[in-house]
Amino acid sequence: MSDFDFQKIKExxxxxxxxxxxxxxxxxxxxxxxxxxxxxxxxRNKGYSSGFEEKxxxxxxxxxxxxPEAQSIIAIAMAYPAKEPSLEQKDVSxxxxxxxxxxxxxxxxxxxxxxxxxxxxxKELVPGTENLIMVDTGALSDRAVAARxxxxxxxxxxxxxxxxxxSFVYLGELLTTLPLPADxxxxxxxxNCSSCFKVCPLGAILPEGKIIDCRKCLAFQxxxxxxxxxxxxxxxxxxxxxxxCDLCQLVCPHNNKVTNNWHDEFKSDYELxxxxxxxxxxxxxxxxxxxxxxxAGSWRGKKVLERNAIFILGKHRxxxxxxxxxxxxxxxxxxxxxxxxxxxxxxxxxxxxxRILKEALKNEKDAEVKKEINNQILKxxxxx
Numbered sequence: 001m002s003d004f005d006f007q008k009i010k011e012x013x014x015x016x017x018x019x020x021x022x023x024x025x026x027x028x029x030x031x032x033x034x035x036x037x038x039x040x041x042x043x044r045n046k047g048y049s050s051g052f053e054e055k056x057x058x059x060x061x062x063x064x065x066x067x068p069e070a071q072s073i074i075a076i077a078m079a080y081p082a083k084e085p086s087l088e089q090k091d092v093s094x095x096x097x098x099x100x101x102x103x104x105x106x107x108x109x110x111x112x113x114x115x116x117x118x119x120x121x122x123k124e125l126v127p128g129t130e131n132l133i134m135v136d137t138g139a140l141s142d143r144a145v146a147a148r149x150x151x152x153x154x155x156x157x158x159x160x161x162x163x164x165x166x167s168f169v170y171l172g173e174l175l176t177t178l179p180l181p182a183d184x185x186x187x188x189x190x191x192n193c194s195s196c197f198k199v200c201p202l203g204a205i206l207p208e209g210k211i212i213d214c215r216k217c218l219a220f221q222x223x224x225x226x227x228x229x230x231x232x233x234x235x236x237x238x239x240x241x242x243x244x245c246d247l248c249q250l251v252c253p254h255n256n257k258v259t260n261n262w263h264d265e266f267k268s269d270y271e272l273x274x275x276x277x278x279x280x281x282x283x284x285x286x287x288x289x290x291x292x293x294x295x296a297g298s299w300r301g302k303k304v305l306e307r308n309a310i311f312i313l314g315k316h317r318x319x320x321x322x323x324x325x326x327x328x329x330x331x332x333x334x335x336x337x338x339x340x341x342x343x344x345x346x347x348x349x350x351x352x353x354x355r356i357l358k359e360a361l362k363n364e365k366d367a368e369v370k371k372e373i374n375n376q377i378l379k380x381x382x383x384x
Contacts (some may be wrong), residue, residue, distance in 0.1 A: 004126060005182050007028075009125055009180065010180045010181055013025070013118060013121070015149075016117070016118060016121050017076065017118065020026040020118070021263070022078060023078050024076065024151050024162060025077075026074075026075045026149030026183045027074055027149055027183050028069070028075065028148040029072060030063040030067075030071050032061050033062075033140070033145075033148070036061060037061050040057050040061070041160060047215065047370025048211065048215065050214035050220050051214075054139040059139040059140075060139055065139070067132040067176075068138050069177045070175040071180075072130070072175075072180040073140075073145055073175050074113065074364070075142075075145050075162075075172075076115065076171070077146060077152070077169040077170065077171055078110065078169065078263065079165040079170075079260035080100060080101060080263070080264075081109065081168070081267065081268075082100065082166060082168040082249075082255055082260050083261065088119060090367050092274060093279065093318075094320070094321075095240070095274045095275060095276055096241065096242035096275060096276060097241055097242065098243045098272070098273045098297045099241060099243060099244025099297070100246050100249075101264055102295050103268040103295030104263075104265055104266035104268045105265070106294055106295060106299075107135075107136075107331055108137070110265050111170055111172040112133060115133045115172055115174050118174055122174075122176060126178060129176060130176070130177045131174050131177070132174065132175040133174050134175075135173075136171075136172070138173070142173065143158070143159070143160045143171065145173045147185055148181055148185050149173075149185075150184055150302045151171070151186075152167075152169070152186060152187055153185075153186050153188045155167060155188075155190050155195070155254075156190045156194075156209035157196040157248040157252070158205070161188075162185070163254075164258075165258055166249070166255035167249050168258060168260050184229075195248075196252060197253075199248060199250075201218050201238070201245075201247065202217065202218055202231070202235055204216035204217040204218070218239065218243070218245040219241075219244045222236060222241055222242065222244060222245065222304070222308050223304060226238070227368075230343075233315075236311045237314060237344075237379065238317065240291050240312050241308070242275075242277075242308040243297040243300075243308070244297065244308070262362065277318075278320065278321055280305075280306070303337065310341055310344045311340060313325065314343060314345065314346070315344075317349075319348075320354075321344075322348065325344050325345050326341075326356060329342055329345060329360050330359075330360055334370075335366040335368060338369045339368060342357065342360065342369065342373045342376050343372055345376065346377075346380060350368070353376075353380040354381060357376050357380060358377060361373045361375055364374070
């Protein structure tokens with residue numbers, strides 16, 4: 001392998017990335033991410049983790065635990081839409097929203113296809129090379145890799161911020177046994193800006209910055225299948241996200257002038273990204289898969305998204321939704337969905353709210369749903 005000019009190989013890989021319409025590419029070593037170890041341990045010990053990360057912290061620090069002979073890491077970024085001007089003029093009443101990272105085709109699939117093409121290209125250049133692709137669910141932190149490879153810097157909200165594309169970028173990497181020349185990290189910070197701290201609905205962005213308490217992150221809570229507090233239900237309903245959350249990115253000054261809407265794979269239809277919630281709740285499982293199956297936002301399944309849609313309808317007191325919410329409360333076979341409907345109906349300060357809830361209570365068998373109905377009856381009594 002010493003016969004190869006690795007600077008020239010790097011240049012060829014960069015040229016290939018442009019051919020593949022990858023927006024940004026960077027290179028770093030496969031040295032351990034020692035600076036992350038204390039942060040990750042502290043993160044786990046304080047209970048900030050989402051539960052979706054690699055459990056073995058050593059694997060998150062040492063690339064060679066994933067690819068034993070790894071010498072370099074190639075990081076890529078693809079920009080996704082920050083704005084769709086044609087969609088901003090639409091009436092959003094009665095609608096929810098998927099966060100921008102889930103618009104269009106599932107980015108895991110898109111980035112893996114791009115990295116697979118680079119993988120094949122490298123193996124043609126240098127036969128015998130071993131590579132390993134990671135996108136989002138790999139052992140390493142995509143953001144830590146991207147930052148060290150010079151794609152951007154980690155903002156106070158924990159997102160990687162690219163000078164060209166803001167924080168609206170998908171990230172992935174390819175570990176390789178090739179000793180490719182490394183790029184330098186960007187030396188930039190957020191300065192005194194605190195916009196993301198102020199806008200975060202549940203206070204997930206910690207004062208020291210770059211650390212997120214996932215238990216308080218609205219994006220995480222929209223995926224949380226466990227019991228939610230009333231505060232979380234309120235915030236999901238108030239902010240209208242049925243999947244994810246963009247608030248800390250939307251207020252970031254580095255995102256003010258970016259649009260990033262040039263990749264056809266990530267463009268989406270208005271009815272998909274801001275669905276009519278009453279129609280959404282009527283979808284069968286088959287219809288949901290046909291309509292939303294290619295989106296990243298579908299991976300958690302329909303039920304948790306339905307629950308969030310119900311919270312939104314209740315928080316915004318959509319009167320036209322009352323018949324549907326009653327139907328769900330009285331006849332849906334899933335206890336957590338009936339419970340969400342009880343909470344939602346309890347938000348309507350109507351003369352018949354208490355009567356509807358008491359009627360539902362008569363035939364309810366599930367203890368948790370009964371508890372929610374009783375809580376809402378007590379609340380409704382204050383307004384009757």
